[in-house]
Amino acid sequence: ACTNQQPSSQEEEPEETSEETAAEETAEAAEETSPEQTSQGSDAEIPAAVDQPLKIAAIMEFSTGTFASQYVSGLEAQVKKFGGEVQIYNANNDLSQMANHLQTAINQGVDGILIDHGRAEALNQGVEEALEKGIPVVTFDNDITADGVTAISQDDYSLAWGTLKQLAQDIDGEGNIVYVWAGGFTPLERRNVIYEAFLEHYPNIEEVARFGSVSNNTALDSQNQMEAVLKKYPEEGSIDAVFAPYDEFAKGVTRAIQQAGRDEIKVYGIDLSDEDLQIMQAENSPWVTTAATDPAEVAGVQVRFLYQKIAGEETPSIYALDPSVVNVSDLPDEPVTMADVGQHIEGWGSPNAARSPWMDALEAKNAQ
């Protein structure tokens, strides 16, 4: 109902942004557009298209793990602030179900669609249909490249590189590491690309063991498997570090190391949640570094882009959130929650990304 002028406004935009290839630049650009929009936009006048309870659909590939939970909370919080209603379609790791869900959402006639993970081949058809019907789409960590879609990502490549760089520095470019990995998941596969490059880059770092499986009980499986590896390398110093590019892996590995008393082995993870923070901040925790974006913030940015689209504003076709490398040493001694990680880690979260001036007004209005 509210989107008829939207396609035209989008068509111009992508060409501009696509020239800015570097993710960081895009991010800056996006952040900078906000103040600009204030001047061009209508002194905080709320666009009619968004000034009503909108129905938003969030199509998720899976919702296991704390990252997903906090991402969902973030979505719900932001949409609620805007006075809308978000409906979560969880495909439970089933891509065809995800495609079905996308269709269902379109049939429902929702006002906007958010997609979390999934693959282009499975979703392209649905996304095109949505765009035809004038339903805007914003994706997260997905390879859809259709015109008119804004794709945000937490940039798995930088995530992996960030934490691996720290690992290499800490062990001084030399040593034995253990790698936890499983295929079949886009983010993990992307992180693996960087890992392979990393091994090439540091020839003195050797992978001595690799294991991993993603199940409903990933952390426990990882723990059991790490125990076996620790038993295989019982001498102190035979393993220097573990690269666990998924926090469920990292949790299990950390527990195994702690219980074996092998505190000399450090864990380098990816992702961060309240639970992860607790584990990392525990005394003598082997998990020293993680690279992450704030899931709630990812969700917030995604929702705001969608609202901008609905409001008919221009949005970039790609936007990569800046991941941060969180070292335990940078955190204070007292327990920290996700909400205040930003106070200690520079660049954590970018609360003003994709924020239009009217959004404050809209939030204020709906807060009443």
Add this chain to the structure above:
Amino acid sequence: MSLLQVQQLTKSFGPVDVLKQVDFSVEPGEVHALLGVNGAGKSTLVKILSGDYEKDDGSIQINGEEVHFTSPSEAQAKGIAIVVQEVDTGLIPNLPVVENLTLDLTVGGKNSRPISWKKRRHIARERLAKVNTHIPLNQLIEDCTLSQKQMILLARAVASEAKIIIFDEPTAPLSDHETKQLFQVIEELKTQGIGMIYISHRMQEISQIAERMTVMRDGKAVAVYETGKVSSEEVIQTMLGKQLHKADYHHRKISGETMFEIEHLSVPETGKQVSLTVGAGEIVGVAGLVGAGKSETANAIFGVTNAKGKWFVNGHSVSIKSPRHAVNAGLSFIPEERRKSGVLIDSSVQENLSLPALKSFSPAGWINRKKEHQSALEQIEELGIVTSSPKALLKHLSGGNQQKVSIGKWLNHDSNVFIFDEPTKGIDIGAKNDVFRLITHLADQGKGILYFTSEFDELLQIADRILVMADGEITDEMQNQEATEARLMTAAAGGNAVETVEYQRLSAARP
């Protein structure tokens, strides 16, 4: 006062009255035999006494005390033990002998102390010794022979210190030697004042050990006799409710051509060899007591079990390794256990009737349902099957009608030889006559009939020639005219039968 006094006992299953106001009593130290044709209600009576079924009406008194059992354990508590007819319903197949022998200690034991298997083994050994048997205690029941199972049940009943012990056809699977041992045990029990109910079809045995006998017919206790004061003929006549006339048999003219022949068929379960011939249009009966190995032989002939031997149909040698081969060779088989292997009770009458000859209804693989339906209607008409429609499920038919279907399904098929195994089991007298009519009709068309049964009177009624089987082997052969109940019985009991040359030869050949 009697040990057990049953008065006016009544029981029905649905619309069928199985027991009609039965009076019955047992004195201490007495063996009281129960006689009656198949289906007379003997097992039902004793199942009520042992708490398996609940009575509908009437009274049961033990030592003058009125009892009403709703479960087997209540009967056990009142001192009634039973050696059941179907041994497998009394034993746990995947548990060892020792445990099955001491089942009562597990079920009824009161103390909560741990089980001592050493003690149990000791008890089990003692119990077996009481019945003069030895069976490896750790052997699983599923690896036991039928007679071993029977002895275990016996040992358990004897050990139960019951006041009343019921034996339901205990000797059916036992050898002569084991039967003697059983009788010794029974004599011993008599001296202890234990009352016993003894069901058997073997007149000899009954006159040997029973004090009194009650004859049942059609759910009623029709007479009580004291043994020795009555002739076997009289008892049999009371049992059947009529004089047994061979007059029922009409001599039929048989061409003399051999239709079907088997030579040296080794039956795996019995370990014996069988040879026989069937002429065209001839009804050959195979008589034998329950457990003689008739079903095993019939199964082997039809290729159900992997038996070795030679088959000839119309003089041509055929190889039969599976029922499929047998069907293709023109054999038809009406097995004993109708519900288990004869018909498909969850399928319709029509589907059952068309099964063996399905090919003829589906020349191109596509079933001509009209033709199938039409043919089923004809069959139903011809065989007099009572059913609401050809589409009715077979399980909704009465037993006799199910049996007619089990036979009828072969009539579409181009068979030359029909093998019947106890075709009248569980069917009423009317249906029985229908079945006989059918069999005779088939024979009149020139088919060869092989008829296995333990109901000797049936053979006297329809068989042209009778073979007698005992312990898996054919021990006697006679034309219908030569046959008498007594001769059949002696031959079937195996003991002092006129042993055939073949029998001796085979026995000698055995290791």
Add this chain to the structure above:
Amino acid sequence: MKQLNISDYPQQDLKERIVNFFMKFGTLLALGLIIVFFSLTNDQFLTYGNITDILRSISIVTLVAIGVTFSMIVGGFDLSVGSTVSLATVASGALLVWHSQELLVVLIVPLVLGALIGLINAFIVVKIRIPDLIGTLAVMYIINGVHLTYTKGYSIYGNMPMPDGSGTAPGIFIPAFQFIGQGRLFNIPFPVILMVVIVALVHLFLNYTRAGRLFYMTGGNKEAARLSGVPVNRYRTYAYVISGVFAALAGIVLAARIGTGQVSAGDPLLMDGVAAALIGYSVFGAGKPNVIGTFVGAIIIGILLNGLTMMNVPYYAQDIIKGGILVGALALTYFRKKE
């Protein structure tokens, strides 16, 4: 014709007739009520688009469930179908992407693999006589392992980097292949057409051909069928092979639908396939596996999923409803059955 024996068919009293009615039509009634309920609560529910979407969403499950139905008809059970779907999905993906094969090869190889798995199952269940549930469970493990080992745990998508690091995969998911999962004929999704045609064919096959009848006879009473000359072991083997082939077909459609050779993609289909086939028992009071019932079962599951999702019921709460419907349908089938 003989007269009806009255005592065999006693006059049914009202209560009994109601019970019988529910046993026969309870499931369909439930389906009807579900549809009415959803269309009242959501005006988008009964649109053409949504109906075809529901049908498309169940097409894969239905194919799996038909295979399961075959194994159930012969009195068996096949737990390996989910992993067979995964294997077929991965196989067609690998053929397209890693080996740039043409359409025919991409269709035939997975189907042959499915048939092969069926043969293995049959060998284990029919020949070695390991109970079906356990035997096919073991096969499920093995096939899961095989397909993951083959891909080294990677999912397969167009022009992916090769798992062994040897550059980029040469092939893509060609449009002709994707058509199987995503195309439309006369504005009807192709998988829906495929599903409906197959349901109809299988229904005809099972009810009007000799072979179909013999499948039922084998399952109805193995011993009696064998004694009537039916080669029961051969038909049991066929059933497992058919089950494998249908699972493989489902895997192909799945791969075409998602455009990815997703590892372990078939796992969730097992439970839904079995559930659909079981719900099918109660349709028209059949009391036995039947393909129309299976189809209805799949539709019920699909409609529930679609409608509940539209109503914003979280997916996990949907499991409760799915379980409840299953128990209800089964209670209809079994509660009145005496021993």
Add this chain to the structure above:
Amino acid sequence: MKQLNISDYPQQDLKERIVNFFMKFGTLLALGLIIVFFSLTNDQFLTYGNITDILRSISIVTLVAIGVTFSMIVGGFDLSVGSTVSLATVASGALLVWHSQELLVVLIVPLVLGALIGLINAFIVVKIRIPDLIGTLAVMYIINGVHLTYTKGYSIYGNMPMPDGSGTAPGIFIPAFQFIGQGRLFNIPFPVILMVVIVALVHLFLNYTRAGRLFYMTGGNKEAARLSGVPVNRYRTYAYVISGVFAALAGIVLAARIGTGQVSAGDPLLMDGVAAALIGYSVFGAGKPNVIGTFVGAIIIGILLNGLTMMNVPYYAQDIIKGGILVGALALTYFRKKE
């Protein structure tokens, strides 16, 4: 005393004796070979630390498998154990973290829930007479839904932000609780002690108490057991309740071990539990469910996982080996069985 009938007990020829030997000891032999192989390829395999680790890693599966064994002993099957584990894990997590309950409550409530699920299963299977596999499958769905609905899909950990946004949860996983999963007594992990004690107790219970034997009788021949005065339906009910309680216990240990009320954490345990119980059939040629066999089965699975991980074999290839071992063990049990 009667003479042994020679033809009844034919002299076993060498081949038959070898076959019998393998049927009896094949599984243990395989276990032995596996151990020898791993200790040759890796000198760390047979260390005290590794052995206790293996035992600790199987402790949870073993508890689940014991429950499954009970349901199998009475001739049933319980597919809902995995979801019961999940529910118990979440329940103990929620009691600790959301409601700051004390240890006793945290232990008792999940066990009661497990017993309740057992009763539901028994009602469905014993009373409504829905076949065990299908009935417990439906219950599995329902429980999965219930526990996910309860937590809204969140996992539960100490001082987590509440899912409804009402601030931070008050409780944590208290050390006394964590001890159950992570503690050590005399340098032996507590769950290992728990497991060994329970295996021993259950073994004694099943073999040396009247009740234990009645379970076996019920499963061996329901009809004969009934005629011997065993209240078979009561024992079948007990078995499902025990199965539920053991699954709940496994859930508690799991929660204590991972320090989280992880949703769906129990799902993978179902298959491994069933596999362990089935492998157990073949141990000592028992041919029936037995707790020592189940324990051996769990050890085989645990050792395979540990040893293969040490050898750097990917987890998915391990599935192939697991499936192969299962088929092998089952073939030992079933191949020679006639009928």
